[in-house]
Amino acid sequence: MARTVWDSTVGKKTVMAVSGLVMLLYLVAHMIGNLKIFFGTEEFNHYAHWLRTVGEPFMHYEWTLWLIRVVLVVAVVAHAVSAYQLSRRDIRARPSKYVHKKRRASYATRTMRWGGVILGLFIVWHVLDLTTGTVHSGGFESGKPYQNVVDTFSTWYGNVIYLVAMLALGLHIRHGFWSAAQTLGAGSRTRDRALKTTANILALLLTIGFVAVPVGVMTGVVS
Amino acid sequence: MKLTLRVWRQQSADAEGAMSTYEVDGISQDMSFLEMLDTLNEELILKGEDPVAFDHDCREGICGACSLVINGDAHGPERTTTCQLHMRSFRDGDTIDIEPWRASAFPVVKDLVVDRSAFDRIIEAGGYITAPTGAAPEAHATPVPKPDADLAFEHAECIGCGACVAACPNGAAMLFTSAKVNHLNVLPQGAPERETRVLDMVGQMDAEGFGGCTLAGECATACPKGIPLVSITGMNKEWLRATRRAAKR
Ligand code: HEM
Ligand code: SF4
Ligand code: FES
Numbered sequence: 001m002a003r004t005v006w007d008s009t010v011g012k013k014t015v016m017a018v019s020g021l022v023m024l025l026y027l028v029a030h031m032i033g034n035l036k037i038f039f040g041t042e043e044f045n046h047y048a049h050w051l052r053t054v055g056e057p058f059m060h061y062e063w064t065l066w067l068i069r070v071v072l073v074v075a076v077v078a079h080a081v082s083a084y085q086l087s088r089r090d091i092r093a094r095p096s097k098y099v100h101k102k103r104r105a106s107y108a109t110r111t112m113r114w115g116g117v118i119l120g121l122f123i124v125w126h127v128l129d130l131t132t133g134t135v136h137s138g139g140f141e142s143g144k145p146y147q148n149v150v151d152t153f154s155t156w157y158g159n160v161i162y163l164v165a166m167l168a169l170g171l172h173i174r175h176g177f178w179s180a181a182q183t184l185g186a187g188s189r190t191r192d193r194a195l196k197t198t199a200n201i202l203a204l205l206l207t208i209g210f211v212a213v214p215v216g217v218m219t220g221v222v223s
Numbered sequence: 224m225k226l227t228l229r230v231w232r233q234q235s236a237d238a239e240g241a242m243s244t245y246e247v248d249g250i251s252q253d254m255s256f257l258e259m260l261d262t263l264n265e266e267l268i269l270k271g272e273d274p275v276a277f278d279h280d281c282r283e284g285i286c287g288a289c290s291l292v293i294n295g296d297a298h299g300p301e302r303t304t305t306c307q308l309h310m311r312s313f314r315d316g317d318t319i320d321i322e323p324w325r326a327s328a329f330p331v332v333k334d335l336v337v338d339r340s341a342f343d344r345i346i347e348a349g350g351y352i353t354a355p356t357g358a359a360p361e362a363h364a365t366p367v368p369k370p371d372a373d374l375a376f377e378h379a380e381c382i383g384c385g386a387c388v389a390a391c392p393n394g395a396a397m398l399f400t401s402a403k404v405n406h407l408n409v410l411p412q413g414a415p416e417r418e419t420r421v422l423d424m425v426g427q428m429d430a431e432g433f434g435g436c437t438l439a440g441e442c443a444t445a446c447p448k449g450i451p452l453v454s455i456t457g458m459n460k461e462w463l464r465a466t467r468r469a470a471k472r
Binding site for chain 2: 005014090091093096097102175181192
């Protein structure tokens with residue numbers, strides 16, 4: 001069955017839909033978690049510490065977190081590899097363009113590929129910045145996420161990278177959520193409006209929720 | 224009407240093609256688009272030039288043979304087939320670009336004619352039902368619920384023209400294939416082959432080198448028969464169901 005799914009365009013698209021929805025679910029939780037930064041150093045750092053102790057005493061320290069990380073890496077890789085393979089196939093299936101060109105499809109639809117690439121690069125930068133601290137601007141200290149976040153958004157490029165990526169994310173989810181429903185066969189004539197509205201609301205909420213943090217630092221609400 | 228036509232000319236499948244410009248005069252608003260091309264071809268023949276090759280057959284919008292991309296739209300500006308498009312949709316003095324369907328699975332044979340036999344092979348893979356032939360069966364012998372009959376009829380309208388592929392930015396044949404799958408899979412007559420049909424037809428579609436679906440929706444906008452985008456969702460659902468069932472066996 002795995003072979004059938006991976007070898008078919010419809011199956012590979014299913015992999016994209018499922019991995020996309022897994023990432024989406026994570027992002028909703030991640031966004032809500034981020035907002036705790038507005039309640040002060042104590043609460044935010046405590047929340048970050050709690051993430052490492054989830055599931056104790058059944059799970060050992062950081063086990064749950066690592067489990068989530070593994071699932072996310074699998075999702076990102078599966079999503080990106082499918083996207084790459086399907087896109088290559090699509091381009092090969094339509095080698096010669098029409099002489100008479102027309103603007104087609106919505107902005108969100110047309111930007112899925114480049115938006116996806118931006119998101120992929122952002123994910124790498126984001127992990128190196130705030131998880132490992134490799135490219136962090138200030139003196140990175142694990143266990144002090146509040147200060148680390150403030151440092152990142154005190155640089156102009158930290159803000160630019162983040163804002164561009166979050167706009168890309170909003171557009172990606174706008175087309176992606178609705179697409180995933182079609183790919184998984186959950187769409188229908190009667191449900192179409194509800195799905196599109198949900199996609200728009202999710203995209204808007206996630207973008208605003210994530211963007212609130214750098215804006216908070218820039219305006220001095222978080223410092 | 225006097226028109227300037229820019230037409231894709233290509234001697235053969237392997238030859239390089241290019242847009243050629245022609246002027247036509249004396250075109251009536253009541254002519255169909257194909258009659259307008261007939262006028263051009265008559266002039267070309269009188270001048271001793273090679274007439275423009277294009278596909279057509281019924282000229283009444285039911286066979287699916289006609290296939291032109293007109294000003295970047297498959298079948299032109301109206302939601303109908305090229306043969307049912309009339310010159311009143313254009314204005315005197317217009318320049319009209321005419322190109323063939325573009326997809327690697329639909330290679331150009333000559334000028335505006337493309338080879339659509341990939342569609343035939345998709346049909347051969349499962350776009351039929353297995354039933355004893357002979358006299359037509361009694362219509363009431365197999366009751367079909369009204370909503371199912373309506374859905375089947377809606378999808379049976381597909382004439383296999385390929386405009387969906389021509390319009391798709393990925394050269395995907397999802398709308399065509401989904402029309403066939405939905406048409407037969409919803410009917411009791413199609414039930415025995417419900418799973419193999421969708422798996423085999425999608426498999427053939429991929430083997431022919433069509434692209435994948437990115438739900439851009441261009442196919443449904445171009446389709447002269449109004450096959451809706453949600454048909455693709457329906458086929459995805461059937462495909463997932465069939466894949467799960469095949470795994471259980
Ligand atoms: C590694 C970075 C990423 C790349 C390269 C990427 C690329 C793509 C591409 C090319 C598509 C198909 C577009 C189309 O069908 O028109 C897509 C769809 C999708 N993406 Fe991403 N994306 C990435 C990250 C994400 C993230 C972080 C999310 C989380 C919300 C996500 C959620 C989705 C969803 C739900 C779909 C729809 C799947 C479907 O059409 O069935 N993607 N992505
Ligand atoms: S789905 Fe529509 S556009 Fe595609 S082949 Fe059938 S009739 Fe033509
Ligand atoms: S010629 Fe038959 S549909 Fe146009």
